[in-house]
Amino acid sequence: MVMRIERLLIVAGVALAGTSACTPVDPGFGEALKYDMAVQTVDPDPVYPADSLQPGYHGEKGQKATERYRKGQTKPLRTESTKSGSGSGGSGGSN
Numbered sequence: 001m002v003m004r005i006e007r008l009l010i011v012a013g014v015a016l017a018g019t020s021a022c023t024p025v026d027p028g029f030g031e032a033l034k035y036d037m038a039v040q041t042v043d044p045d046p047v048y049p050a051d052s053l054q055p056g057y058h059g060e061k062g063q064k065a066t067e068r069y070r071k072g073q074t075k076p077l078r079t080e081s082t083k084s085g086s087g088s089g090g091s092g093g094s095n
Contacts, residue, residue, distance in 0.1 A: 048054055068074055
């Protein structure tokens with residue numbers, strides 16, 4: 001019985017080893033997943049060039065906009081029409 005199990009294990013091992021050698025695997029297999037994971041990873045200590053915009057650069061502009069909103073000094077909204085001058089309606093003809 002033990003001899004039979006050993007033979008079965010040997011045959012299974014050879015069969016598995018043979019399939020990996022016969023089945024070609026793309027060398028780039030899994031690269032899309034690795035790329036997607038890397039793109040979504042947040043850098044805990046980002047390095048920004050000295051002459052570039054920093055995160056939060058427009059904080060002062062946002063603060064002034066909030067102050068204008070609180071004081072009621074905002075500009076009135078502009079309304080725009082979505083109707084076209086020569087549109088074709090979806091209704092059928094008259095009978």
